[in-house]
Amino acid sequence: MRLEAKLALSNTLSKLLLVLLGALLIPPIVERVAVSHTDEQLREKCEQVLTLIRRDGIATFVQGEQYADYNILKQEYITLTRLPAASGGALPAPLRIFDEPRQVDNEMEDFRIISRQFVSTGQRYRLEIGSSLATVELLTATLRRMALWVLVIGALVTVLSDAAFAHHLLRPLHQLIVRRLEGVHHPSAFSYEPLATTTADFQRLDSSLTDMMRLVQSAFEKEREFMSNVSHELLTPVSILQSRFENMLQDPTLGDAHLLKLVDSQKTLYRLRNTVKTLLLIANIENEQYLRDESVSVAAVLTDVVEELEDRLTQREIVLHQDLQPDYVLLQANSTLLFTLLFNLVSNAIKYNCEGGRITITGRPAVTGGYQLAVTDTGPGIAARHLPYLFDRFRRVQAGAAAPEGYGLGLPIAKTIAEFHQARLTVESTEGQGTTFTLHFSQPSRNA
Numbered sequence: 187m188r189l190e191a192k193l194a195l196s197n198t199l200s201k202l203l204l205v206l207l208g209a210l211l212i213p214p215i216v217e218r219v220a221v222s223h224t225d226e227q228l229r230e231k232c233e234q235v236l237t238l239i240r241r242d243g244i245a246t247f248v249q250g251e252q253y254a255d256y257n258i259l260k261q262e263y264i265t266l267t268r269l270p271a272a273s274g275g276a277l278p279a280p281l282r283i284f285d286e287p288r289q290v291d292n293e294m295e296d297f298r299i300i301s302r303q304f305v306s307t308g309q310r311y312r313l314e315i316g317s318s319l320a321t322v323e324l325l326t327a328t329l330r331r332m333a334l335w336v337l338v339i340g341a342l343v344t345v346l347s348d349a350a351f352a353h354h355l356l357r358p359l360h361q362l363i364v365r366r367l368e369g370v371h372h373p374s375a376f377s378y379e380p381l382a383t384t385t386a387d388f389q390r391l392d393s394s395l396t397d398m399m400r401l402v403q404s405a406f407e408k409e410r411e412f413m414s415n416v417s418h419e420l421l422t423p424v425s426i427l428q429s430r431f432e433n434m435l436q437d438p439t440l441g442d443a444h445l446l447k448l449v450d451s452q453k454t455l456y457r458l459r460n461t462v463k464t465l466l467l468i469a470n471i472e473n474e475q476y477l478r479d480e481s482v483s484v485a486a487v488l489t490d491v492v493e494e495l496e497d498r499l500t501q502r503e504i505v506l507h508q509d510l511q512p513d514y515v516l517l518q519a520n521s522t523l524l525f526t527l528l529f530n531l532v533s534n535a536i537k538y539n540c541e542g543g544r545i546t547i548t549g550r551p552a553v554t555g556g557y558q559l560a561v562t563d564t565g566p567g568i569a570a571r572h573l574p575y576l577f578d579r580f581r582r583v584q585a586g587a588a589a590p591e592g593y594g595l596g597l598p599i600a601k602t603i604a605e606f607h608q609a610r611l612t613v614e615s616t617e618g619q620g621t622t623f624t625l626h627f628s629q630p631s632r633n634a
Contacts, residue, residue, distance in 0.1 A: 189356060197348045201341040208337040213330055220326040221298070224317055225283050228300035231315050232281075235264065236304060244306040261318040263288070269303065269310040279303045288316065298322055358383035362392055376403065410472050424459045431455065464595045468579075471523065471602050478607065482519040484528075484549065484559060485510050491528045495536060503542045506532075510549035514557040514627065519607055527603040530596040531623050535563040538621070556628040563622075568615040576613055577601045 239247065244266075247253045253266040281302045287294045297316035304311055358381055365377055376399045381392040431452045434440065440448070470476065485508075492499075492506060499506055516524070535545045543564040552558045568576065575581050579598045604611040604625055615621040 189359070193352045193356075194345075194349045197352070198345050201345050205337055205341050209334065212333045212337070216329045216333055217326050220322055220329055223325065224298050224322050225300070228283065228298065228315055228317060231264075232300050232302055232313060235313060235315065236302075239304075239306060244309070244311065248311070261321050263297070263314075263316045265312075265314045267312045267314070269312055271310065285319065296320075355385070358385060358388045358392075362388065362395070367395075410469055424455060424462060428452065428455055428459065461595070464599060467526075468595075468599060468602050471606050474606075476520050476523060476606065478518040478520050480519050480521050482516050482521045482524050483513055484516070484524075484557075485513040487521065487524050487528055488547065490525060491532050494529065495532055498533075498536050499545075502536060502539065504536055504539055504545060505543075506545045506547070508547045510547070510559075512549075512551075514549060514559070516607065516627065523603045523606060527600050527607075527625075530600045531561045531625075534596055534623075535561050535565070535621075539563045539565040552626065552628075556626060559625040559627070561623045562620060564620045567617040567619055568613075568621055569617060570615075573613060573615060577611070 248266050248268060252268065253264075255264045279301075281300065283298070283300045285296060286299055287296050288299075289295075296319040298319055299314055299316040301312060301314045304313065362381055365381075378396055378400075380396075381388060383389060383392075431448055434448055435445070435452075488508065488510070492508070532545065532547070539545065545564075546562045547559070548562070549557065549559045577597050579595060600623075601611045608628060610626040610628075612624050612626065613621065614624070
């Protein structure tokens with residue numbers, strides 16, 4: 187998962203947790219706020235009524251023992267009740283606010299009530315003002331919905347804004363990954379243009395990658411130059427020695443013992459010469475000394491390869507089956523190198539196959555575009571631990587006297603030629619069942 191996605195997920199989960207926490211805490215808080223608001227209104231109305239009594243006199247409201255008034259919806263009521271005289275000069279009871287059911291028109295209603303005692307014209311009275319709890323609950327529900335909506339909308343806005351900010355903040359890192367890491371398959375393709383960012387951490391990372399790639403490219407260039415020079419320098423004396431051996435073999439006075447030694451030496455020299463030529467071929471391909479100016483049919487090259495290896499197939503009684511549907515024509519290719527590539531793959535399939543085994547070569551258009559050519563054998567397979575190192579030079583999976591002859595350069599050559607044709611070479615293998623090498627072509631081409 188990408189860093190940006192992880193940050194967005196973490197941000198979303200934290201906001202979701204905040205919403206859940208708010209859903210738990212908001213109802214009791216809102217209820218308390220609504221009750222406090224109702225109590226404050228009751229206190230204000232109580233003071234307003236007392237102000238009117240002081241201005242107009244108690245007789246304006248109380249004609250007998252009690253005065254009561256209810257609004258038409260039974261949401262509020264006011265009562266003024268005459269109290270008996272207090273004995274011993276007792277002080278009026280303090281102001282109280284409480285919940286209590288009251289009967290209104292033969293119906294019981296729950297009210298939030300404020301009760302206060304006062305003295306007017308030497309007489310004690312009790313003033314009660316009630317507000318229906320249904321009104322309080324309606325206010326509570328309204329405030330709760332508003333608070334939850336504000337919380338949810340606020341969480342969504344912050345999630346989107348944080349995601350946009352994280353995307354903007356991490357954009358240089360994404361560009362760094364694409365331009366410096368994913369988009370570079372060869373040191374020469376690396377772009378040394380500085381990354382456009384004001385974040386110091388990304389600037390340091392970009393600078394470090396650039397410095398490291400300069401070292402890698404320098405080492406790579408030195409290695410290619412060394413291989414090319416050494417190959418050229420070795421090829422000349424090897425050719426001279428081979429000519430001398432051939433001349434010595436023409437000497438009629440040479441004894442049989444010396445003749446056998448010369449033949450063995452010539453075989454060794456021949457293998458050395460092939461190794462040098464192989465290294466020189468890799469160096470020349472990597473130095474782009476070959477052209478891709480031909481239209482090459484994969485089926486035609488494969489036919490030439492099979493004809494070249496027909497004797498080896500017959501010798502080991504291996505059946506080779508081709509299934510290319512359709513053929514694939516590379517518009518920019520090198521037929522000689524492509525022949526070497528397919529020759530090495532099919533040759534390996536023969537070399538590491540079982541007696542009387544089978545080789546299947548299939549070609550199909552890729553789902554994502556391009557073309558896939560797979561070479562599958564029925565050999566003993568390759569252990570999973572060896573697969574990552576299969577294309578390393580001079581590395582051989584099988585060793586010992588029973589191992590087929592070779593120097594571990596066939597697959598490195600195949601991989602180098604595949605990359606030269608903008609293709610990928612991958613391998614899949616199951617021990618005891620066989621191995622499949624797949625070429626993934628992606629360059630402009632046409633189906634024949």
